[in-house]
Amino acid sequence: MPDILDWTNSDLEKLDMATYEARADELAARLREETGGGRLPFLTMPYAAQLKKELDTLKDFLKGFDHMLLLGIGGSALGARALQQAFYPQQDQPGHTGPSLWIADNVDAYALEAYLAKLPPEKTVVVTVSKSGGTIETVGQYFILKKWMQHHLGDAWSKHMLLVTDEKQGFLRGEADSFGIKSLPVPDNLGGRYSVLSAVGLIPAVFLGMDTDALIAGAQEVAAPLTDPNLTGDGLASHSAFRLAAWGAALQDKGFAEMIFFAYIPLWASFGDWFAQLWAESLGKEGKGSQPVPAIGVTDQHSVNQMFMDGVRNKACLYLTCPNLPAGPKFPTDLPDQFSYVRGKDFGELIQAEGLGNRMALSMNGVPLVELKMGSDGPKQAGKLIALLGAATILTGWLMGINPLDQPAVELGKRLAKARMNADGLTEEKADLNAFLTADRDLREF
Amino acid sequence: MPDILDWTNSDLEKLDMATYEARADELAARLREETGGGRLPFLTMPYAAQLKKELDTLKDFLKGFDHMLLLGIGGSALGARALQQAFYPQQDQPGHTGPSLWIADNVDAYALEAYLAKLPPEKTVVVTVSKSGGTIETVGQYFILKKWMQHHLGDAWSKHMLLVTDEKQGFLRGEADSFGIKSLPVPDNLGGRYSVLSAVGLIPAVFLGMDTDALIAGAQEVAAPLTDPNLTGDGLASHSAFRLAAWGAALQDKGFAEMIFFAYIPLWASFGDWFAQLWAESLGKEGKGSQPVPAIGVTDQHSVNQMFMDGVRNKACLYLTCPNLPAGPKFPTDLPDQFSYVRGKDFGELIQAEGLGNRMALSMNGVPLVELKMGSDGPKQAGKLIALLGAATILTGWLMGINPLDQPAVELGKRLAKARMNADGLTEEKADLNAFLTADRDLREF
Numbered sequence: 103m104p105d106i107l108d109w110t111n112s113d114l115e116k117l118d119m120a121t122y123e124a125r126a127d128e129l130a131a132r133l134r135e136e137t138g139g140g141r142l143p144f145l146t147m148p149y150a151a152q153l154k155k156e157l158d159t160l161k162d163f164l165k166g167f168d169h170m171l172l173l174g175i176g177g178s179a180l181g182a183r184a185l186q187q188a189f190y191p192q193q194d195q196p197g198h199t200g201p202s203l204w205i206a207d208n209v210d211a212y213a214l215e216a217y218l219a220k221l222p223p224e225k226t227v228v229v230t231v232s233k234s235g236g237t238i239e240t241v242g243q244y245f246i247l248k249k250w251m252q253h254h255l256g257d258a259w260s261k262h263m264l265l266v267t268d269e270k271q272g273f274l275r276g277e278a279d280s281f282g283i284k285s286l287p288v289p290d291n292l293g294g295r296y297s298v299l300s301a302v303g304l305i306p307a308v309f310l311g312m313d314t315d316a317l318i319a320g321a322q323e324v325a326a327p328l329t330d331p332n333l334t335g336d337g338l339a340s341h342s343a344f345r346l347a348a349w350g351a352a353l354q355d356k357g358f359a360e361m362i363f364f365a366y367i368p369l370w371a372s373f374g375d376w377f378a379q380l381w382a383e384s385l386g387k388e389g390k391g392s393q394p395v396p397a398i399g400v401t402d403q404h405s406v407n408q409m410f411m412d413g414v415r416n417k418a419c420l421y422l423t424c425p426n427l428p429a430g431p432k433f434p435t436d437l438p439d440q441f442s443y444v445r446g447k448d449f450g451e452l453i454q455a456e457g458l459g460n461r462m463a464l465s466m467n468g469v470p471l472v473e474l475k476m477g478s479d480g481p482k483q484a485g486k487l488i489a490l491l492g493a494a495t496i497l498t499g500w501l502m503g504i505n506p507l508d509q510p511a512v513e514l515g516k517r518l519a520k521a522r523m524n525a526d527g528l529t530e531e532k533a534d535l536n537a538f539l540t541a542d543r544d545l546r547e548f
Numbered sequence: 549m550p551d552i553l554d555w556t557n558s559d560l561e562k563l564d565m566a567t568y569e570a571r572a573d574e575l576a577a578r579l580r581e582e583t584g585g586g587r588l589p590f591l592t593m594p595y596a597a598q599l600k601k602e603l604d605t606l607k608d609f610l611k612g613f614d615h616m617l618l619l620g621i622g623g624s625a626l627g628a629r630a631l632q633q634a635f636y637p638q639q640d641q642p643g644h645t646g647p648s649l650w651i652a653d654n655v656d657a658y659a660l661e662a663y664l665a666k667l668p669p670e671k672t673v674v675v676t677v678s679k680s681g682g683t684i685e686t687v688g689q690y691f692i693l694k695k696w697m698q699h700h701l702g703d704a705w706s707k708h709m710l711l712v713t714d715e716k717q718g719f720l721r722g723e724a725d726s727f728g729i730k731s732l733p734v735p736d737n738l739g740g741r742y743s744v745l746s747a748v749g750l751i752p753a754v755f756l757g758m759d760t761d762a763l764i765a766g767a768q769e770v771a772a773p774l775t776d777p778n779l780t781g782d783g784l785a786s787h788s789a790f791r792l793a794a795w796g797a798a799l800q801d802k803g804f805a806e807m808i809f810f811a812y813i814p815l816w817a818s819f820g821d822w823f824a825q826l827w828a829e830s831l832g833k834e835g836k837g838s839q840p841v842p843a844i845g846v847t848d849q850h851s852v853n854q855m856f857m858d859g860v861r862n863k864a865c866l867y868l869t870c871p872n873l874p875a876g877p878k879f880p881t882d883l884p885d886q887f888s889y890v891r892g893k894d895f896g897e898l899i900q901a902e903g904l905g906n907r908m909a910l911s912m913n914g915v916p917l918v919e920l921k922m923g924s925d926g927p928k929q930a931g932k933l934i935a936l937l938g939a940a941t942i943l944t945g946w947l948m949g950i951n952p953l954d955q956p957a958v959e960l961g962k963r964l965a966k967a968r969m970n971a972d973g974l975t976e977e978k979a980d981l982n983a984f985l986t987a988d989r990d991l992r993e994f
Contacts, residue, residue: 176850
């Protein structure tokens with residue numbers, strides 16, 4: 103089964119697509135330059151062959167553990183969780199006994215205390231993921247887990263650690279060197295939200311027994327035309343990522359300030375959170391960018407769907423489906439008349455019918471919509487989806503005239519938090535903080 | 549510790565609050581009429597005393613089970629999940645052995661097959677929640693679970709079922725009557741998204757050992773002034789729910805089309821999904837309503853936060869905090885200089901500092917923000933939060949001139965899905981569907 107984008111209800115005719123389509127030559131040139139210069143490893147994946155070897159080597163090491171505790175936040179966690187939910191749902195089902203992946207992607211004392219109390223150190227590997235090695239939420243937990251491992255395992259502690267960080271620099275690289283901790287690199291120029299198919303996402307995937315080759319192969323299939331050194335404007339214009347980008351940019355010009363990601367592949371629901379980071383952090387700049395709104399089909403038909411249908415008409419939608427989900431059990435044949443329409447049918451038929459019905463209803467309510475129709479829900483398709491959405495996001499950013507690879511606006515809050523904890527320097531932040539805290543406050547008890 | 553709304557950074561001075569504040573008398577009269585007429589059981593909770601008795605009786609029955617499988621969707625699931633995540637996190641921690649709650653709130657053949665294969669029928673109670681008794685996603689699973697229970701347990705099947713449905717009518721009420729299945733009512737006029745503190749949310753809560761009395765007491769404390777038969781306009785105007793409603797309505801007039809719900813109480817993150825349904829399904833009508841955007845602090849500082857800070861300036865924010873979260877372990881004292889600012893401090897101090905820093909950064913970036921500062925993260929506070937947000941949502945809808953208690957726009961998709969499955973009638977939908985499916989389609993393989 104092919105993987106298909108259905109553009110029929112995308113409302114292209116109401117958008118100024120031509121302005122963006124006319125820029126295919128320009129963007130093709132930029133792609134040639136950026137991929138040629140090694141600045142888009144998300145697409146070129148120059149690290150793939152070496153990573154495959156390292157992951158193969160790692161497999162035996164990982165077999166020694168029942169638990170993997172992943173310390174990481176944002177892009178160091180969201181891709182891994184999406185893969186876990188999609189391809190290892192058994193951990194969240196009754197009576198699970200196999201390997202378990204725990205993702206500590208918050209500053210949550212309850213969760214951290216629970217891990218310290220409940221994980222068996224001798225059967226646990228702690229994977230710390232931070233490109234810079236300075237992410238305080240992650241490295242802060244590393245400090246505590248390191249002490250904990252040392253306390254329980256003595257000198258063997260470092261054999262229960264795995265570091266995923268910059269190849270050359272940063273605190274975690276230093277830890278790897280000082281204590282002989284196994285480590286894998288985060289490739290240069292690969293930002294967190296683009297890193298799921300590097301060691302960042304694939305170490306957990308290997309631990310859980312996924313087919314990482316298929317994930318990578320899928321991504322490479324989509325990315326290959328974009329990384330062709332002879333890429334032409336016409337070639338780019340015919341690529342689905344470019345068409346999605348032109349659509350994404352043209353929608354914003356018409357005031358579509360939200361992009362729903364409606365996933366009718368239930369196990370892939372967490373790709374919605376992965377996409378939300380990808381789209382929001384890449385495009386939310388200079389007062390521009392559409393807000394990603396992840397939704398789960400059919401579940402959210404009974405939740406936020408009312409707002410999609412009849413709220414402010416500023417929403418477009420990426421609608422993820424797969425016609426080949428499992429059939430599941432059959433509905434009984436002896437149902438009352440009220441339910442006659444499902445008698446004897448496959449349970450799985452219902453999600454397909456609802457997916458179609460709600461998609462059509464969104465269209466009838468004026469929501470421009472592109473259906474991403476996956477031929478299967480296997481790992482190769484997931485790899486294709488990751489590459490398609492990542493490439494589309496980068497190209498959308500370029501068409502919008504912003505940099506899709508940075509995230510400068512999140513720094514202020516971090517600096518203020520450090521000022522709050524009385525870190526050195528930060529004079530201006532400390533003054534601002536002081537003014538903020540000593541302002542007259544309008545407080546109401548409730 | 550009191551529970552406080554901090555309005556300091558809500559940008560009231562930039563909004564036309566006066567227009568809405570002037571309507572306090574009108575809304576007080578409407579509240580008197582609606583609560584007096586029994587049409588707002590979310591606030592009056594006339595069922596509370598009887599429910600308490602029934603839950604007490606149920607406790608012994610529920611002790612016989614290790615697993616509860618909850619069949620429900622939308623408001624029949626989101627409140628239960630929020631309570632589960634907040635007050636029973638241990639199920640999702642390593643080595644869990646106590647009671648487990650499984651929520652089947654989708655049409656997911658993988659999940660359903662897993663439950664059928666892995667749940668021990670003799671130790672499982674299936675709770676089916678549907679006010680109308682006709683929700684196909686829920687009742688469809690009930691049919692299959694009923695057969696499964698009958699297959700495994702014979703005549704005892706009905707002792708492993710619990711129905712939460714309309715007191716008098718509907719298919720599930722008929723099942724309760726025909727087979728002597730234990731059942732609890734969903735009170736009249738209590739829509740799904742307002743039902744968490746009825747049997748809908750509290751049966752799972754009791755199963756997991758929560759203090760349901762505290763939940764209800766908290767809600768009643770907030771709701772009491774609003775249900776006073778002598779409520780005056782001044783009385784209403786001084787209530788936080790009304791002020792939130794005026795703010796919510798006034799924001800929309802100024803083009804704030806999104807309402808972020810940023811939860812810096814990690815265990816309460818799922819209240820974001822509960823709030824999203826509440827706000828979206830209540831207010832997304834007639835082209836109005838702000839899109840709820842749930843976010844988790846600090847996690848989403850590393851994800852969608854960039855968009856909040858520097859995307860389209862159409863976002864306001866409810867910011868949920870609790871200064872009394874647990875301290876957690878201490879950071880070691882021997883950290884390198886780069887991390888000197890956390891040396892020897894409590895792990896829990898970090899989330900407080902980040903919560904403050906990011907809140908201040910949002911304010912500096914022009915996001916109107918109200919902080920909901922909970923004195924503790926216990927069940928009474930959760931009850932207060934539920935009542936406050938529910939009441940604020942109803943009042944916002946009234947101020948907007950829409951009905952916050954219905955959800956008419958979701959029906960079209962349902963009818964089209966039924967037409968797709970060839971249900972009787974639905975002539976118009978079948979014709980529309982046929983036209984939709986036979987239109988020229990713009991398909992692109994990728």
